[in-house]
Amino acid sequence: MISFVRGWIGISTRWIGKGLLLSSSPLPKVAFFALDSAARLQALHATGLLDSPPEHAFDRLTALACRLVQAPIALVSLVDTKRQFFKSSYGLPEPLATQRETPLSHSFCQHVVTSQQTLVVEDAREDERVCDNLAIREFDVIAYLGIPLTTGEGQVLGSLCVIDHRPRQWLADDIKTLSELAALVMTEIELRHYLHKQQAAEQKLRESEETYRILFEQAGVGKAEIDLETRRFLRINQKLCEMTGYSMADLQAMTYTQLLHPDDCPPDPVDRRAALLGGPQSYSGEYRFFHKDGTLKWLQVNVSLLHRRDASAGQAVATLQDVTERKRYELILQGLNVNLEQQVAERTAELKRSNRELDQFAYIASHDLKSPLRAINHLANWISEDAQAVLPPATQQHLIKLHSRVNRMERLLDDLLAYSRAGRIQYQQEIVAIGALFQNLIEWLSPPAGFTITLPDQLPTLITARVPLETVLRNLLSNAIKHHHNPDKGHVHVSVELTGEWVMFRITDNGPGIDPTYYERIFQLFQTLRPRDEVEGSGIGLAVVKKTVESYGGAIQVESQPDQGTTFRFTWPKEPLVSGNNW
Numbered sequence: 161m162i163s164f165v166r167g168w169i170g171i172s173t174r175w176i177g178k179g180l181l182l183s184s185s186p187l188p189k190v191a192f193f194a195l196d197s198a199a200r201l202q203a204l205h206a207t208g209l210l211d212s213p214p215e216h217a218f219d220r221l222t223a224l225a226c227r228l229v230q231a232p233i234a235l236v237s238l239v240d241t242k243r244q245f246f247k248s249s250y251g252l253p254e255p256l257a258t259q260r261e262t263p264l265s266h267s268f269c270q271h272v273v274t275s276q277q278t279l280v281v282e283d284a285r286e287d288e289r290v291c292d293n294l295a296i297r298e299f300d301v302i303a304y305l306g307i308p309l310t311t312g313e314g315q316v317l318g319s320l321c322v323i324d325h326r327p328r329q330w331l332a333d334d335i336k337t338l339s340e341l342a343a344l345v346m347t348e349i350e351l352r353h354y355l356h357k358q359q360a361a362e363q364k365l366r367e368s369e370e371t372y373r374i375l376f377e378q379a380g381v382g383k384a385e386i387d388l389e390t391r392r393f394l395r396i397n398q399k400l401c402e403m404t405g406y407s408m409a410d411l412q413a414m415t416y417t418q419l420l421h422p423d424d425c426p427p428d429p430v431d432r433r434a435a436l437l438g439g440p441q442s443y444s445g446e447y448r449f450f451h452k453d454g455t456l457k458w459l460q461v462n463v464s465l466l467h468r469r470d471a472s473a474g475q476a477v478a479t480l481q482d483v484t485e486r487k488r489y490e491l492i493l494q495g496l497n498v499n500l501e502q503q504v505a506e507r508t509a510e511l512k513r514s515n516r517e518l519d520q521f522a523y524i525a526s527h528d529l530k531s532p533l534r535a536i537n538h539l540a541n542w543i544s545e546d547a548q549a550v551l552p553p554a555t556q557q558h559l560i561k562l563h564s565r566v567n568r569m570e571r572l573l574d575d576l577l578a579y580s581r582a583g584r585i586q587y588q589q590e591i592v593a594i595g596a597l598f599q600n601l602i603e604w605l606s607p608p609a610g611f612t613i614t615l616p617d618q619l620p621t622l623i624t625a626r627v628p629l630e631t632v633l634r635n636l637l638s639n640a641i642k643h644h645h646n647p648d649k650g651h652v653h654v655s656v657e658l659t660g661e662w663v664m665f666r667i668t669d670n671g672p673g674i675d676p677t678y679y680e681r682i683f684q685l686f687q688t689l690r691p692r693d694e695v696e697g698s699g700i701g702l703a704v705v706k707k708t709v710e711s712y713g714g715a716i717q718v719e720s721q722p723d724q725g726t727t728f729r730f731t732w733p734k735e736p737l738v739s740g741n742n743w
Contacts, residue, residue, distance in 0.1 A: 405452030
């Protein structure tokens with residue numbers, strides 16, 4: 161809201177005798193303000209007075225200014241960036257009285273705006289501030305007294321001024337009188353600004369209420385206005401009638417509780433009204449209701465207090481949606497979930513039982529099959545020892561292959577047992593120094609002379625299951641050594657990186673590499689890329705690695721190209737975890 165400022169502003173005075181004499185000497189230096197100040201122009205346009213028609217209230221004040229100050233002309237002048245507009249004038253000759261504006265080249269009031277001070281001019285022809293103004297010659301403006309029209313925020317909109325056609329010494333009483341009249345002008349401006357804002361607000365409110373009416377009546381969901389104390393419908397839209405099967409007249413004669421199932425009626429209306437007024441002003445819920453044809457259906461209801469001019473404090477607006485189909489599917493889904501949970505429980509128990517049987521079978525098979533294998537191996541050794549001198553070379557080679565096949569069979573049984581247990585045995589969490597773990601593995605693997613394995617200078621210490629992690633690393637390092645095409649110059653580089661909740665291990669070798677077409681195959685059971693007679697192996701090691709890593713939530717990837725070495729990268733949890741399927 162614009163407010164006015166009373167008082168005298170920027171007047172240079174001196175005492176002579178008993179009176180107060182106004183000096184026509186130049187004003188002291190002050191800060192000048194641009195006419196195009198954004199804040200000032202915004203305040204000026206906010207009044208709505210520019211180019212508005214004459215009004216009696218302003219015309220009465222300019223006439224009063226002329227009579228009290230005894231000047232022939234008085235103006236209420238509003239100054240923008242290119243002109244001065246006369247909201248009111250008294251004594252102004254034609255055609256100016258009809259035109260009601262002049263360019264700034266004919267404006268004394270612009271100096272009031274830029275200086276934000278009262279402008280006192282006794283003889284414009286001799287005053288260096290305005291002596292070049294065209295109004296002197298064209299409109300015979302000789303003496304001028306202008307009071308700033310200033311808002312409460314300090315923005316000068318223009319001036320209330322009086323003009324004389326002859327030189328004149330303006331008295332202190334003239335300044336005081338015109339200042340008080342300027343305050344009345346600002347009161348009128350303030351009143352119109354307030355009325356303008358009020359009219360705009362009223363228009364906006366009318367538009368908002370019309371929008372609400374249209375949205376209420378044409379909504380795609382049920383809408384109702386209800387009285388919280390009487391529980392009666394005050395207003396209903398057509399969609400609610402379609403949902404319930406009742407006409408508007410039927411519903412307006414009912415309470416909303418008559419629609420609902422007796423077990424779903426909301427709390428006492430007085431308590432509900434108090435709760436809404438004193439706390440959160442909305443609530444929602446799902447309720448059963450009876451259609452007019454007697455069928456039972458479901459409603460999703462959202463209720464909030466009604467904030468409208470013509471609404472009492474006890475009125476609420478309700479939005480209602482028919483969710484009968486959804487509820488039907490929910491009930492079906494609940495039944496399916498119960499059956500599914502029961503089936504999952506049964507399958508889980510069955511799977512646990514099968515796993516226990518598999519463990520038992522794997523152990524027995526390994527134990528029972530190893531015994532005859534050892535017997536075969538012993539017999540082959542005895543034959544070799546007893547008949548070494550008489551056996552032909554071909555037979556001796558057969559015995560060597562027999563030993564090899566027996567050893568391979570034993571490793572296969574061990575690896576099958578390890579694969580069956582991977583991810584299903586809960587190992588104790590312990591402190592594992594990764595550097596020491598690698599050193600122990602390297603000593604155990606005993607790489608050939610010339611084969612180097614490099615480790616980072618700093619390796620972390622984890623609290624984890626040592627056995628499965630050691631199994632993964634042992635298999636990866638063993639493969640890099642065993643499958644290298646030139647072990648005398650073989651090299652493996654190990655890197656370990658902490659990334660968020662995971663530890664990233666990388667095992668990179670300079671071996672023969674792997675064609676990308678075999679990336680999936682190498683992680684499958686019994687798959688090898690070279691004949692087993694060339695490289696001893698069961699084809700299970702990488703399958704055990706993948707199963708173990710994934711059982712702890714990690715992932716393993718391979719990056720390789722033929723003749724460019726291979727990198728196995730896998731993630732392992734940084735924090736202690738229990739293996740995924742410990743049955």
